[in-house]
Amino acid sequence: MTRLFLGASALALIATPALAHDPEFSEARLSTHVRTMSADWFEGRAPGTAGEDKTVAYLMGAFAAAGLQPGGDLRADGSREWTQDVVLARSTMVDTPLVEMNIGGEDVMLVQNEDVAVRAPINGEAQVELQDVELVFVGYGTHAPERGWSDYKDQDLSGKVLVMLVNDPDFEGGEGDFGGPEMTYYGRWTYKYEEAARRGAAGVLVIHETVPASYPWGVVANGNEQTFDIVREDPKAAHAGLEGWMHSDLAERIFAANGTSLEAVKAAARRKDFQPMPLGTTIDATLLARQEQIAAKNVVGVLPGSERADEYVVFTAHHDHLGMVEDPAEEGDAVYNGALDNATGTAALIEQARAFAEKGGAKRSLVFLAVGAEERGLLGSKYYAANPLYPLSRTVGVINTDSLGVFGPASDFSISGTARLGLLDLMIEEGEALGRTFAPDPRPEAGGFFRSDHFPFAQVGVPAVSYRSGQQLTEGGAERATELARDYVANHYHQASDEWSADWRFDGITSDMLFIHRVATTLANGEDWPNWAEGSEFKAIRDASAAERD
Incomplete structure (x- = not known):
């Protein structure tokens, strides 16, 4: 090898010989x-x-x-x-965000962490106010010129709220320009936020689906009252004012009002000829947050x-x-x-x-x-x-x-x-x-x-x-490992129930x-x-x- x-x-x-005395871990x-x-x-x-x-x-x-x-x-x-100061920007919500959409002519007040999961704004602004801002669906929100791919098609979408899918265009079909089902960095929500900000978007909402996201809605609905980032000279260049997730049920409602469906637009987004799609939906949002800098800590020891x-x-x-x-x-x-x-x-x-x-x-x-x-x-x-x-x-x-x-x-x-x-x-x-x-x-x-x-x-x-x-457990094999992993992701990952158990095997x-x-x-x-x-x-x-x- x-x-x-x-x-x-x-x-x-x-050729290095085996260690004469391996340590005994307790x-x-x-x-x-x-x-x-x-x-x-x-x-x-x-x-x-x-x-x-x-x-x-x-x-x-x-x-x-x-x-x-x-x-x-x-x-x-x-x-x-013993520590390294990690200087961070911290944004803390001072009230529940107010988010309302006009869908098919009907005003719909959205519930935070149920319909949407909006983060505390980290673009440097203490107040983000959107009024009658148009929603535009941009497929997977990916611009990858080295792969001959752009969901934006050089359209000016500044000032819009961009709606996009999680993961990569290859996820559903299993093959294509992104190397198959393995996620590239283009599939991460962090990249999608960054690219939307680079294009001057007023906001970005990623449509949540458990399988392509790899975690349930409860994960993205946790911890949104505070957002952190490294300190940036121009935070607006990296973050839109509105960032968060949209529940798939809300997405279905929006697409239905446009005479289509989530599955149909996902199929369209897997093609190179996809064009950004205005959704005939507008959004009003008010986000209030306290902006400050803090020093988190790395703890460092050396031999x-x-x-x-x-x-x-x-x-x-x-x-x-x-x-x-x-x-x-x-x-x-x-x-x-x-x-x-x-x-x-x-x-x-x-x-x-x-x-x-x-x-x-x-x-x-x-x-x-x-x-x-x-x-x-x-x-x-x-x-x-x-x-x-x-x-x-x-x-x-x-x-x-x-x-x-x-x-x-x-x-x-x-x-x-x-x-x-x-x-x-x-x-x-x-x-x-x-x-x-x-x-x-x-x-x-x-x-x-x-x-x-x-x-x-x-x-x-x-x-x-x-x-x-490993997954091939000596007791129960891969089948038991898979069952335990699914239970953890579904019921305990980023939940209050991730607690020490006397049944754990160390x-x-x-x-x-x-x-x-x-x-x-x-x-x-x-x-x-x-x-x-x-x-x-x-x-x-x-x-x-x-x-x-x-």
């Missing part, structure tokens, strides 16, 4: 970390809240107890803090390398979640606890740090980065990638852990999304030694590659993966951690530099910094 490395031969790496400690960080006392760990302050304090103590040194922002005396301290292997996991339920009287629970997502990955980060510290570190430096504001758009990792504490050109690779499996060991493993890079080749080889086979992401159409904290690192060229626990996570430990040990004690495969959109960025590693 060919590995994609720069520098010395990969064969030398393959199921009890992992369970305690998860149970603690997902307790109600931590208030859902939202950025810029008392819950985040408590989480950061817990992580600083846990990193210190594990044997790490502070690895965050530099102090005036040259020492480091300096014994021989090549200026080369870095980075472990990441996001410590934040969604905070408090907006109306606990209705929900029956006041806290989005975020136990699986992502107290599990953060617990693994802490205990991985302990294992390496007890071994005395490695030849290269090891950075343990608990990032914040992931649930707000990967903002902690985006901020680090734009403001690295350690040079990206000398970062060997990034291994992210997010929502690890709590239903026992598996005989396979995966990564989020689809990518070809030497880091994955190494993982496949190390997995074989442990009897773990690689299984491609079973749902590449969900866009997992773009939804975890490794992605901002990939965008700046650093080889990065987000590890996923032996699966310890198995995952041993696997990751072996991969990281090979990277941290080796001399090679993983790279992206030929044809990867990230390879040119990595290659451009090759001289800094020679």
Whole structure:
């Protein structure tokens, strides 16, 4: 098997003998970390809240107890803090948004989080006011000239509210100009918002459907009272005043008033000759929000390398979640606890740090980065990638852990999304030694590659993966794993019910951690530099910094 490395031969790496003493990871400690960080006392760990302050304090103590040194922002005396300030713009709704549409001549007052899920405006304005603004359907809202595709057809749609489908044009048919059902970045709602803003749209509403979105309506209807972004010089260039989702039932009503249907317009949107479609519907909206800047926190610990301290292997996991339920009287629970997502990955980060510290570190430096504001758009990792504490050109690779499996060991493993890079080749080889086979992401159409904290690192060229626990469970196999995953997504993902359970199996996570430990040990004690495969959109960025590693 060919590995994609720069520098010395990969064969030398393959010949590295098995570790004489693998660490023993504690199921009890992992369970305690998860149970603690997902307790109600931590208030859902939202950025810029008392819950985040408590989480950061817990992580600083846990990193210190594990044997790490502070690895965050530099102090005036040259020492480091435990944290990196992540400066964010925060928009907070001060009242329920008022949204009304005129559909087929009838005025219809819409219910927030039932008919639409409108975010607090993050375009820098404290008040967004739309009056009789026309809705235009723009297919998938994609402009991809390299694929000979544009849903906009160079029409001037500035000042309109654009309605669009989630995912890619290939999703329904399974093949086409976008490489089949695997989601590209064009399919992500973040891209759709960005492209609409670039075209001067007054607003954008993405039509929600559970299968192409990969999550139910309840997910997009949560957390809209606050919106976060990195601080931008011109936020209007990145965000329209009105951003959010439209329920498919409302979309059906609008299309029916135009003598068509959602299925019919989806079929039209899959063709290159699609033309933007005025919907004969107008929208009035009033959004009021408080605009401010806050500093969320990344928590950073480091084990300096014994021989090549200026080369870095980075472990990441996001410590934040969604905070408090907006109306606990209705929900029956006041806290989005975020136990699986992502107290599990953060617990693994802490205990991985302990294992390496007890071994005395490695030849290269090891950075343990608990990032914040992931649930707000990967903002902690985006901020680090734009403001690295350690040079990206000398970062060997990034291994992210997010929502690890709590239903026992598996005989396979995966990564989020689809990518070809030497880091994955190494993982496949190390997995074989442990009897773990690689299984491609079973749902590449969900866009997992773009939804975890490794992605901002990939965008700046650093080889990065987000590890996923396997699906071939030793007890129940893939069938049981699929059943459990569906139940979690449908009933617990981004819900107040994502809580620690005494029934969870942490032996699966310890198995995952041993696997990751072996991969990281090979990277941290080796001399090679993983790279992206030929044809990867990230390879040119990595290659451009090759001289800094020679």
